[in-house]
Amino acid sequence: MTFPELAMSEIYQARLARVVAYIHDHLDDELDLNRLADVACLSPYHWHRIYHGFYGETAAATVRRLRLHRAANELVRGSGAIDTIAERAGYSSVQAFSRAFQASYRMAPGRFRSEGGASMFVSLDSSDSIRSGGMAMHQVEIRSQGPFTVAAMEHRGSYMNIGRAFEMLFHWLATRGLVDPRARSLGIYFDDPAAVAEDELRSMACCELFEPDAVKFEAPVSRVEVAGGEFAVLTHVGPYAQLCFAYQWLYGEWLPKSGRETGDAPVFEVYVNDPRGTAPADLVTEIWVQLRAVG
Template sequence: MNKHMQDSYLKRIERVLAYLSDHLDEDLDLDKLADVACFSRCHFHRIYHGLMNETVMQSVRRLRMHRAAGDLIRTSSEITAIAKRAGYGSVEAFSRAFKSSYGAAPASYRSIRQDIPVVSIPTMELKKMFDVEIKSIDPMKLACVDHHGDYMQVGKAFEKAGIWAAKNGLLNQTAKSIGIYYDDPASVETEKLRSAAGFVVDKDYSDEEYGISTRSVGGGRHAVLIHKGPYAELGKAYQWFFGAWLSESGEETAEAPCFECYLNDPKTTVPSDLVTEIYMPLK
């Protein structure tokens, strides 16, 4: 274990937590928080989520609720004002969220003067969960279709790219299927998620009918995680990869998106046998 690097990551996350606590009444920008932590803006949200076991916005909601609980017990402020300070537009929405977290509606909580829960930093589970290897790879050209929205629906883009590849005689046993994922689904609204699906090619392609464009992916050092199982379970691999593994490794992420390479065909492989390589770009 690289204890020095792990401590460094935790201290940088601690700076973010301190900043959040001091600026809870403000609109909190992920890029600003990445700068506070001196992490890559491209990957800050994944690192934070991996280390904290919650997203930045979940932390903000948790901290605001913690503060609201203190306001309910220690002040005589109107619940309407407390709800607004916690970021809610109505008492009803605040009451539902508060009861979900604290087990009682705000008025009841205030009347029975419950103790304020202790806010603690989740510990990391550092055990080895996946095989990871660091590789230097050459850049690859990818003929791809862009996808916007839920990553679980990216199959639509793969189908479109596959039809185009078959049409152009590119879909064979050696064809390498790649997915690029630009955003952390735990930190970005579903409808704003950006990804691309396609195949490795040896020259540039463009086809407006199919929405095909060519871009470069990879190049340089990458940490490669091997995941076996359903695509729906890849999220836990990302969380461990960007949390426990990265902080232990002594590595820093580069300003490039992660991508996945699919080693077998989901149409002919049972989900439990699907093998996916997740590539994390490194400096």
């Protein structure tokens, strides 16, 4: 790619990043394509094609995906009526919401609320844990990992809303030609949502760097060193809204029976595939918990 081509690509990245940030900040508003064109500073006749070309989904699909992601979290963590959740997600009827949710999550909203979370993580003493499904959900490996460096953007608030920080981080990386397909995307989480108020939760959206010394860091992106060591790694397959149950099982079931203690580093998650092109049921997330050295 020549310099002019790279410069124009960076301009498009910057403009479309503004659109993504606007969508995250106005998720409850009506999707106005002309308004999004204004945010992108692009022609209303062409900007949506450019967006689709860059992100592999339309702006409408982005809004739908983010609203369903929020709805899944509300189903798992809250007790609100399904019709209220459906309306907030932009659907005029529970039936329409149920069809859309079923298509994305392969499970009706009511069933997702009752069966899509805690029931997938049974006690280690239960015979259910030896079934193939149980083994998939209980896949914990002990892995060694050396220290590594990431580019990080801080996020404050609900962990389920860290997606906006990731969008901004990858915009920052893209405009500097630093996106590397080998790099892992990860989130570092400092607080327990059960013990800290939601608006005070601290986290970081991160991307692995292979040549960090060559990067000139500028706010709001910083250089962060991730500690190495031995880790318990739980691989979770399914919607991000179910991760809270994976944590409960990992800390409440596996850890006490493992004979190991946690290290001092915060937990982090590695996102193996991209939610833009992956059904929620197929999302693969690795939860990495540092372990104290034995002996």
